[in-house]
Amino acid sequence: MKNKILLSLSIFFLIFCFIVFFKGLDNSNIYVPDSVSEKPLINFNSQDLFSNKKILSDQIFTDSEFYILNIWASWCLPCRKEHPHLMKLKENSSIKLIGLNYKDNPNSAKKFISEFGNPYSINIVDSNGTIAIKLGAYGVPETFLINKERKIIKKIVGPLNKKLVKEINLIIK
Amino acid sequence: MKINKFFLILIVMLSFKSLYAIEQNNEILKNKILKNIRCLICQGQSVYDSQSDFAISMKLVIDQKITEGLSENEIYDYLKNQYGQWITYDPELNKNTYILWILPIFLFLFGGLMVLRKLNIQK
Secondary structure, three states: OHHHHHHHHHHHHHHHHHHHHHHHOOOOOOOOOHHHOOEEOOOOEEEEOOOOOEEEHHHHOOOOOEEEEEEEOOOOHHHHHHHHHHHHHHOOOOEEEEEEEEOOOHHHHHHHHHHHOOOOOEEEEEOOOHHHHHHOOOOOOEEEEEEOOOEEEEEEEOOOOHHHHHHHHHHHO | OHHHHHHHHHHHHHHHHHHHHHHHHHHHHHHHHHHOEEOOOOOOOEOOOOOOHHHHHHHHHHHHHHHOOOOHHHHHHHHHHHHOHHHEOOOOOOOOOHHHHHHHHHHHHHHHHHHHHHHHHHO
C-alpha cells in the first residue's frame, strides 16, 4: 500500500514537472523586467542618418504628444516584417516616429528606407550600439513608446504586430 | 643642467608608470564587472564570455562608465535600473528572492537533522 502511494506520488510529480517545462517552452528566453514602465528617457547625442548632422535628444523630443522610438537595422529580418506596421503608425498624427539605426551600414540603411518607405520623422544612428544599451534595449527590433513628459510608457522587445499596434493605439487614445 | 634633465626624465617615467597602473586597474575592474553580468540574449553566458552584439555594446558602455569614474557598485546599480535584477549573477535578498536564499539553508538543516536521526537510531 505504502509503495503504491509512493509510486503514484512520483508519477504525479513527474507529470507535474513535464507540464511545467512543456509550458515553459513557449515562453520567450528574453527576460523583461516590469520596472521599465514610466522610466525617464536618457539624454543622448547622435547623428542624423541622412544629413550626418549631430542631434541631441533634446532636439528630437520637442513637439509631439507621443513618440515611438524604434530600433532597427537593414540586416535584421524581423525589422522587414514589422515595417508595414510602422508605416501604418505613421498615419497617426499624435505620434512622432524616431528610428534608431542599430549597428548598420549607412548605405544599406538608406537603401532599406528607399525600398520599403520611410515611416520615421527622424532617423538617428547608433553605430556601436551604446545608445541602445543606455536605453535598456536588448537588440533589434525593439520599440519604445514615450509620452510628452519623456517617460517610457511601453517597451516592446521583438517585432511589432497587429495586436501590439492595436495596444499602442489604445494607449494613445 | 644634467640634474634637471635627469629629474625631468624621472618625472615623465613615473607619470607613465602611474598612468599604466590606472589603466591596468581599470582593466581588472572591467573584467570583474563583465564576468558578473549576464548576457541577456545568450544562453548561460556572461557578457565577458559572449561575442553577441549585445555583449560587445555592453562592454563599450561599461568602459565608458569606468572612465566616467563610476564605482563597481554604481555600475551594477545603473545596469539593474536599466535591465532589472536579472542582469547580475548575484541576486539581492528581497521579497522576490528570499526563497532562493533561505531554501538551501533550510535544506541543509533538514539534511543535517536526518543524518543525526539516522546516527541516533544506529546507536
